[in-house]
Each structure stands twice: as structure tokens, then as C-alpha cells.
Amino acid sequence: MTHSPLRPPTMADVARLAGVSHQTVSRVLGDHPNVRDETRARVQRAIEEMGYRRNSSARALATRRTRTLGVVASNTTLYGPASTLFALEEAARAEGYLVSTVSVRKLTVETLSEALDHLSDGGVEGVIAIAPQRSAVEALAELRRPFPVVAVGTGSASTVPSANVDQYLGARLATGHLLAAGHRTVWHLAGPEDWQEAADRVAGWRKTLEEAGVEPPMPLRGDWSPLSGYRAGQELAGWVGRGLTAVFVANDQMALGVLRALREAGVRTPQDVAVVGYDDIPESEFFAPPLTTVRQDFSAVGQRSIALLLDLIEGRTPSGPTRIAIEPQLVVRASTYPYASPPGTAPPG
Amino acid sequence: MTHSPLRPPTMADVARLAGVSHQTVSRVLGDHPNVRDETRARVQRAIEEMGYRRNSSARALATRRTRTLGVVASNTTLYGPASTLFALEEAARAEGYLVSTVSVRKLTVETLSEALDHLSDGGVEGVIAIAPQRSAVEALAELRRPFPVVAVGTGSASTVPSANVDQYLGARLATGHLLAAGHRTVWHLAGPEDWQEAADRVAGWRKTLEEAGVEPPMPLRGDWSPLSGYRAGQELAGWVGRGLTAVFVANDQMALGVLRALREAGVRTPQDVAVVGYDDIPESEFFAPPLTTVRQDFSAVGQRSIALLLDLIEGRTPSGPTRIAIEPQLVVRASTYPYASPPGTAPPG
């Protein structure tokens, strides 16, 4: 603190003050064992006094390691991506890595490629790509890149190493729950066509119905937004009384729109139509009525994918499979069962 | 592509292939004017052929510029922080900067200090701190740090350069709207005590009532979560018929809980009690009933704060004030006015 040059102090400055060579300073900083206690203390005092911090660029240049990971994501204001991002960063930081993020509005071959370039210019050692669109997955496989990449949200379609919640299983849980409650069939409001996770949920829903000997109705399509759910809900309301008693909606936000449309059409939930969502966003417990949904462990996705990426970067043989699947969990609430428990009494997510 | 050494190619490798000096390669890459077209083309071909990319660490070391910004944030799965984060990254990338994020679970002096250290070790040239807790703001002012910092979400309390939505004004809009609709008084469910934004909203609400000659009732406290809103809503329901006809809730998530509690208590919204929220999250239009709320332009916050930070980094005199205030906007829906328009007809956020 006494010293205040125009440029931040260098290792040589510290060395001079401590009366040692710069290499000894480096050893102290690197916790190298063979440094005399007295010397170490003297160096440490000098470091303190000058407020010295190692220059990360010089270090990175000499070691060829930046200790920085990249993340490419889209739709980061949605609960799922935001939660994954959070878990990713936390896991990476625990391993001493910094995380640089590129959030794009729309994931295409171009934006993905630009994002990887930008991260590459930033010197990342590896990248997590949250790439739920099918096209992005393919692009990922083809793009030339000088570092390992782990995909997240690619559903069952990943050709690169990946970590995913098992969407197929989640859809089976949701659909099976409705069938078990006595519904003859289950309609489905699906996510966008080109999202692999949406496709996996459709597949799980369809398979479950088929196993029960039921011909699946035509699924509706939304874009994940509450508004698209509202519009689909208006359409669904027209089928009430003609065999529609249960709907599996591919995410909670759309389910919210469906609930509103049904309510406005005078259709009661769950008495007339039962609704199941997907994601378990924090709000869904407070919808009207509280929403039965499928909870995804985004935190696990984040941790597992970081662990996998680090294995790849450090050249270790991955300790587990390179295509990780995480089990989702059904959360039953009043939208499928009118006597479900009030808020705050069930274990939180 | 033909070349495939163990190490990525260096500028010298490219220079050799193109038959020029490494400096000429640097000039081509830096778009320096004085390079003959023929030479430039030859170099570019060599770059292409080898798949060469500049080493960012070496570049950063030589230029003393990392072109990386840091962001410290908490509660990043909430709509507000997530939106801000997105806008921040997008604005920074447009200026050629990479963004490294540290998301902490709880913002304290310790976690903030650790986050800044971590970012500092990553070589960031400046930091945006999303620091809504009052304690964090103070910590920020005192912490020694070798780079400029711009605070976001610090409400009116920032001692460092900052960009904020004017929360005081937002609260006045919300409260004034309810008074104008004929309510005699307005209750308030506030956010956590130590959040400056919560305090600013309380102040705006209180001031508006006082100006109207009304003694403000005791505000309730929540923690932003729907559950805390639900609990407060149960309490509020007990005051219906005893002067409670309107509530201003400090965020949309809590408002969702309040709506549920009122509904369960048989209180109708807006006929018995009108409710106004804050944030305009995408879901609020689909609540039961759709929620009147205050929209914050997070995107503007992100852009303005990045512009300010870059001014500070580049040593320019900031082109505007160093404490930026952004105006919020009232969005009227059915929770205060039963004949509000259906979804999809109003201009989107």
C-alpha cells in the first residue's frame, strides 16, 4: 500500500523488496515446498505491502493454461437455462475456473459459430454448449474447434459428450400419472418442433399412451411462452366434453397460459381437465390451481457437465459415461389432484 | 488444414509459410493500412491454411488489455438479474469484450470480495456488480480493487458509479394508479429490509400516500418468493372489509402468492382487492387475474452500465452522468381493472 507506481507491481518488484529472486516469489505463490519459512514470510510480507497480484496473462502465456471455460447459451432469462448457467458457474469456480458466457438470442449455425469464435478469442480451454435446438447440435458436431465441448440440453440426440435430464422418462412420468388417475387419454401441448427436448417429451408421451393401448391424439405446438400456451388452451377448451380430460404441457410457462384459457372458457381444473406441466419453476406451486409438474435437477446437470468437461480438458479418462442422463421427478399438485397440500408444506425444490 | 502439429501454429509459423516476417502477419491481422495487397492476400491464405488464431494470452500480455469484463451477481435465476445479465453480456460483446460471470448464492462482504478476487485473477479490466443488498453497496465502496466498478441494482444508495431503474418513481406510479382508481389507501408488501430497491419502493409508496393526505399503513415484509407472498396474502385477507381494498406488492412473484392466498380466502381480485406487482415478468400477464405491474427496462440498464464502465476503463470522460436512472413504466391489467385487454393484444415487453 505504501508503494503506488503507475503500473501495478511485478514479481520482480516484489522480489527486489524481499531481497530474493523473482523465482523465489513465484515459488511462494505456487506453494512450492522447498522454501525456507523465514524466506517465505519475508516474501509474503512484501507481497502484502505492495498489494501484488500475479498478472494472469503472463501466467497463462507461460503455462499455456487460462483456467477459463466458456458457455454458450440461449434464452437465458428462462428458468431452465438460467438455473443451468448458475450451476455451471458454481461448479467451475469450485474447481478454480473462471466462466465466460455468450448468450445469444437465437441459436443457429451462425450464432453458435460466432459464439465459439468469440470464446476462442477469449482463450477458453473448453466450452459447455447449452444447445437444445436440433440444428445447433448438428452444427456443434461439425464445427472445427480447438478445444473440447460438452453439450447440455441436447436431449437424446447428442453426438458430442453431453449431460442431460432424461426428457423421455419425464414425459412418461407425467403421462403415466394422468393415466393412473383414470384418464382415458392424454393430450399434449408440445414445444417447438426443432427442440430435441420437445421431441423427446413427445416420444415419451406417445410411447406411454401406446403401451396403454391408446391412440395418441395429434399434439399441439407452442413456443414455450405463456401466450402460445394461452392460444393452445383456447383450442383445447373446444375439445372438452369430446374426450379431452387431461393435458400434458411441455413446460410450466405454457401450462400457465393453458390454465388461464381454460379458466376463461369456464373449464375447471382439475375437475374438468387435469393439467401437468414441466420444469417446476418456482411460480408453478402458486398457479391457479397449483401445477403438477416434472422437476429437473439443473444443478446436477451443471455439476456433471463441468466434471466431464474438465476430464476432457485435462486429458483424463472420464470417470463416468460421456453421455450423462439425469432422472427427473414428478411433483404432484392440485392441477391433477384437488386435495394436494398447501404451499410450504412439501419439501422445496 | 494440411498442417497439424502438436501445438497450435504461431504467428511465426504463418509468417514462414507466407514468406514474410511475423510483424507483417500481425499487421494483416490488425488491419494495418500499409501492407501491399498481394502480401496481405498471401498472408491471409497462410492463416487460412494453417487454421491460425492469435494467442489471446500473448496478445493480452503485450497490449496490457484482456478485453474481458467481470460481472458479480446473485439470485441469477430470478427474472430481473437474469435479464440484466443477458443485456450486459450482449452489450459488452457488441463492443468486443468477453464477459466472465461470478454468481453467488448470497451477497455478503466476503462473497463479494472473493468474487472480485476471482475475477481479478481472471484479468478482467472492469466489473459490473449487481448488488441490490445495501451491505454489498457499502462493501463495494470500501474494497480495494485495481479496476473500475459500476454498480447495478443499488437503488438510490450507490456511492460508486451506477445504473439503476428509478424504483422510487416506479412505486409512485403503482401507488398513484391505485389512488386514482378511487382506493382510499394502499397497503404494501415490501421486499427484504436490506435491499435498497425494496427501501426505495417503500419510500415512493409512502410519499405518494402522504401527499394524498393518507396515513400509510404498516408495510408487510416478504423475501421476494411466491411463498412469502402467499403468507402475507393470508394476513392481508384478514383485513378485507376493514379498509383494505388495494395492495402494492414489491415484485410479481410475491404478488402471485398474494393472489393465491386471496383466492383461497374467497376474496375476489380486483372487485374486493386490487393488486399491483412489480417487474412485469413474462408470466404476470397470465396470472389469475392478469397482473397490473411496473415494467423495468433491464436491457437499458445493461447497455447504459456497460457504456459507463467502458468509459471508465478507457479513461474517457463519461459521456453522461455516472449515476444513471432509468424510468420504469406502469402496465395496467385486470388485477386493478376488470376489463383489461386479453393477452397478445397489448404491445409486448
Place this chain on the structure above:
DNA sequence: GAGGTCATTGTGAGCGCTAACAATTCCCGC
């Protein structure tokens, strides 16, 4: 055709650190 100017290219010296090796010191047993 000498001298001057400009465009173009090359050379050398760092940026601040780590890694490999060399040099010094210390401590022990005999």
C-alpha cells in the same frame, strides 16, 4: 542523377511469468 519522400517490410526488445537447470548453502557422518 542526387536528394527527398513515402510506402512497405524487417529487426530487436520487451510484456511478466514459469520451467529447467545451475549454483550455492546446509547438515550429516565419519
Place this chain on the structure above:
DNA sequence: GCGGGAATTGTTAGCGCTCACAATGACCTC
């Protein structure tokens, strides 16, 4: 009190790039 090995410290050479400056050559003017 001296050889030998371990512990400790110093020296040197990069890591791959940019910056400042030097060198070259082309072209022009008088």
C-alpha cells in the same frame, strides 16, 4: 574438518505477441 546428498536459491531461456524503430526500395522533383 571434509565429502556427499539434500535443501534452498539464483540464472537463463522461452511462452507468442505488439511496439518502436530501422532498413529497404519505389517514385518523384529539380
